[in-house]
Amino acid sequence: MIKIRGLKKRFGTNEVLKGIDLDVKKGEVLSVIGASGSGKSTLLYCINGLEPIQDGYIEVDDTRVHDRNTNVNLLRQKLGMVFQQWNSFPHLTALENVALAPRIVRKKSKREAQEIAKKQLSHVGLGDKLDAYPNSLSGGQQQRLAIARALAMEPEYMLFDEATSALDPELVGEVLDTMRLLADEGMTMICVTHEMGFAKDVSDRVAYFHQGILEEVGPPSQIFGNPTSEHTKKFLSKTR
Amino acid sequence: MDYNFHWRPVFRALPDLFEAALITLEISTLSILLGIVLGMVLAISKMKGPWPLRALAIGWIEIARNTPALFQLFFFGFGLGAFGLHLSPYMIVLIGLTYNNAGYLAETFRGGINAVPETQVKAGRSLGMTATQVFTRIIAPQVLKIVYHPMTNQFVWAVLMSSLGMLVGFRELSGETQFFASKTFRIFEYFAVTALIYYVIVKIILGVSKLIAWRAFRWGN
Ligand SMILES: Nc1ncnc2c1ncn2[C@@H]1O[C@H](COP(=O)(O)OP(=O)(O)O)[C@@H](O)[C@H]1O
Ligand SMILES: [Mg+2]
Numbered sequence: 001m002i003k004i005r006g007l008k009k010r011f012g013t014n015e016v017l018k019g020i021d022l023d024v025k026k027g028e029v030l031s032v033i034g035a036s037g038s039g040k041s042t043l044l045y046c047i048n049g050l051e052p053i054q055d056g057y058i059e060v061d062d063t064r065v066h067d068r069n070t071n072v073n074l075l076r077q078k079l080g081m082v083f084q085q086w087n088s089f090p091h092l093t094a095l096e097n098v099a100l101a102p103r104i105v106r107k108k109s110k111r112e113a114q115e116i117a118k119k120q121l122s123h124v125g126l127g128d129k130l131d132a133y134p135n136s137l138s139g140g141q142q143q144r145l146a147i148a149r150a151l152a153m154e155p156e157y158m159l160f161d162e163a164t165s166a167l168d169p170e171l172v173g174e175v176l177d178t179m180r181l182l183a184d185e186g187m188t189m190i191c192v193t194h195e196m197g198f199a200k201d202v203s204d205r206v207a208y209f210h211q212g213i214l215e216e217v218g219p220p221s222q223i224f225g226n227p228t229s230e231h232t233k234k235f236l237s238k239t240r
Numbered sequence: 241m242d243y244n245f246h247w248r249p250v251f252r253a254l255p256d257l258f259e260a261a262l263i264t265l266e267i268s269t270l271s272i273l274l275g276i277v278l279g280m281v282l283a284i285s286k287m288k289g290p291w292p293l294r295a296l297a298i299g300w301i302e303i304a305r306n307t308p309a310l311f312q313l314f315f316f317g318f319g320l321g322a323f324g325l326h327l328s329p330y331m332i333v334l335i336g337l338t339y340n341n342a343g344y345l346a347e348t349f350r351g352g353i354n355a356v357p358e359t360q361v362k363a364g365r366s367l368g369m370t371a372t373q374v375f376t377r378i379i380a381p382q383v384l385k386i387v388y389h390p391m392t393n394q395f396v397w398a399v400l401m402s403s404l405g406m407l408v409g410f411r412e413l414s415g416e417t418q419f420f421a422s423k424t425f426r427i428f429e430y431f432a433v434t435a436l437i438y439y440v441i442v443k444i445i446l447g448v449s450k451l452i453a454w455r456a457f458r459w460g461n
Contacts, residue, residue, distance in 0.1 A: 050362055076368040087363035091381045091459045100377060101367035133459040146363075153367060 001025050002047065002157065002190075006056030009042055016042050018212040019056065024190060026156075029183045031199035031220075032192045034209030035235060040192040041084075043209075044159045047190070048072075048079040060157070077105065080150030084162040086142035088134035094121060095130040098149045106153065113152075120148040124178050140171030144178050151182075158182060160191040196239055200224055208232045243428075250429045253420045260416035261437050267334055267405070267412060268398040274334075275341025275398070276391070282346035283353065297346065304343020310404050312336050317408040329410035337398050344397075348390040352383040385457050392449040396442050403438075413437060 002024040009017035016039045024030050032040050045051040047058055049065045049072040058065045063075055089097050098117035102108045108116065121127055124144040134142055143163055150158060160179065164172045176198050183189060183202050193199055199206050199220060206223040208216045208231070216229045227233050285297035304312065313336035316327060327335065356379050364374035406415035413434060421430040 045362075048366055050365060073368045073370055076366060079366070081363075081366035083359060083363060083366075085357070085359050087357075087359050089360070089363075089378055091385070093459075101369060104373055104377065105368040135459065149367065 001059075001061065002188075003059040004047075004056070005058075007043075007046065007053060007058060008055035009039070009046055009051065010054050016212050017046070017053075020214050022207065022214060022217065024157075024188065026188050027186050028205065029187075029189045029191065029203045031203040031206045032190060032209060033194070033196070033199055033206060033223075033235070034215075038209040039212045040209050041161050044081065044161050044190065044192060047159060048076050048081055073105070077153050078156045080147075080153060080155035080158045082143070082146050082150055082158070082160045082163045084165050086134075086139060086146055086166070088137070088142045088145055090134050093131050093133055094126060094137070094145050094148075097134070097145055098152045101149065102152050116152050117148070120151045121145070123151065123181075124148045125174070138171060139167045140174045143167065143171075143175045147175075147178055147182075157188045157190070160189065160193070162192050162194065165194060194239070196224070196236075208235065210235070245429060246426050247429055247433075249420070249424045249426055250433050253430070254433075256420070257413065257416060257434065257437060260411060260413045261441065263411070264399060264402050264413040265441060267330070268337065268395065268402050271334055271337035271341055271402075272391075272395045272398050274338040275345050275394070278338065278342035279345030280349055282342055283349035286346065287350060287353065300339070301343045301346050304340050305347065309336070309340050309401050310407065312340055313404050313408055329405065329408050332408050333402060333405040333410045333412070336404075337402060340401065341394055341398055344394055345387075345391065348387045348394070349383065352386040353379065355386050356382045385460055388449075388453055388457070392446065395449075396445055399441055399445065400438065 002022075004020050004022040007017055007020040008015065020043065032043070034040055042051060046053050047060070047065065049070075053066050060075060060078060063070055065072070065075060089100070092100060095114060095117050098120055099110075099113040102116050103110060103113040106113075118127070118130065121130060124147050126141060126144055126148060129137065129141065129145075134145065137145065147158075147163075163179065164175050167175065172195070176195060179189070179191065179198070180202055191198070191203070201220075203220055205217055206220050207214055208223060208227075208229070210229075210231045216223060216227060216232045222228075223232065224236065227236065282297045282300060285293040286301065289297060313332060316336045316339070317329075317332040320327060360378055360382070361374055364378045365371070369377070402412055403414035405412045406418050409415070411419060417430045417434040421427040424430075
């Protein structure tokens with residue numbers, strides 16, 4: 001479980017997260033929505049220790065992410081992350097993209113790493129693209145490659161930062177389908193998204209962020225059907 | 241025109257010239273390899289180093305790029321000589337060329353590193369890779385592609401620049417040519433042939449470089 005208490009994050013004097021309390025249980029799918037600049041990406045970066053924090057704490061399975069004694073490289077193996085920009089490694093084939101971290105981080109043999117990579121690439125529907133370089137793949141395929149690459153570390157949590165925002169509209173579906181598949185398989189997921197349909201259908205809970213504050217969190221029926229916060233109402237009326 | 245061309249002495253000296261050409265090739269190859277390593281260290285020092293290291297890197301780069309290469313050679317030859325430190329001609333040329341290569345390559349590398357999106361680092365780190373692993377496995381190969389052609393040019397430049405060696409008494413290709421030319425006074429003939437040898441060396445380097453690039457960067461667009 002991911003446990004966040006009193007989390008504050010500043011960039012210089014700009015306080016981007018103003019005291020966040022949030023739990024994400026094993027097997028849960030949480031969608032995070034909110035206007036651009038409200039701190040959603042920063043929250044994900046804090047969770048896997050890519051950004052330092054100024055106050056409060058984040059625990060992943062009882063390990064404090066920002067504790068000096070925490071081995072973040074080890075912790076990150078539990079936390080897969082998929083970014084808005086596809087971030088394929090352009091100099092590696094699809095297979096090598098996925099096999100790299102299992103080999104050099106998890107110290108698998110080359111053979112084993114490739115087996116894992118093949119399995120995960122098939123998992124996301126790229127089983128026929130093993131030897132393709134990223135520049136020959138579509139945006140949707142590259143994003144699925146990124147998902148496979150994260151899954152190859154056998155993470156217990158997946159963090160998605162607007163995984164579909166940079167995609168052409170016709171490519172969004174294939175990536176959302178892949179995310180849906182993971183949710184069905186029981187993966188614990190935090191999905192920052194602008195896809196309200198996905199948030200509504202797939203998530204167990206939805207969190208609405210407003211200017212660095214977790215304004216409202218609850219089941220989709222509450223957030224979309226009967227939001228208690230005025231800010232939430234206003235935001236949702238604009239997105240529809 | 242009453243100058244008569246005499247090529248025969250040049251042809252007789254060819255084996256010696258070829259041998260000297262190998263020395264040219266050896267010293268420029270060494271200086272470019274050392275220059276690559278030092279250039280990378282300088283680039284990273286300038287970008288991320290603590291201030292003394294950064295100041296050193298900036299000073300090195302500025303002087304290497306903005307003063308004549310010949311003066312840099314003279315510094316390692318006569319300049320250090322004034323302080324009682326006498327280097328062999330070979331070392332003067334090797335150190336001088338390396339100094340110059342490193343300064344130029346540092347800026348090339350810095351540009352290359354900056355051209356790789358920061359998000360690539362985040363992606364690597366999010367997979368649990370260490371900063372070093374991200375650099376060697378993800379950033380460096382991409383930088384290599386970006387800097388490959390400037391690096392090849394620098395190599396060519398090093399080959400040509402090594403001819404300055406003759407001015408500090410080093411018998412690389414130009415020094416050797418000068419030696420024969422002054423012995424026989426067939427100055428034009430010797431230097432014409434030597435120019436041709438330089439030309440062929442450079443063309444070979446460019447050809448091989450193209451071949452390597454074609455093999456190594458198939459992933460690029
Ligand atoms: N690396 C950074 N340095 C300085 N400010 C940043 C950085 N990253 C994000 N910010 C700022 O933090 C705020 C929240 O950004 P972000 O978490 O990206 O929001 P969101 O993902 O909700 O759009 C914004 O005001 C943004 O300008
Ligand atoms: Mg964002």
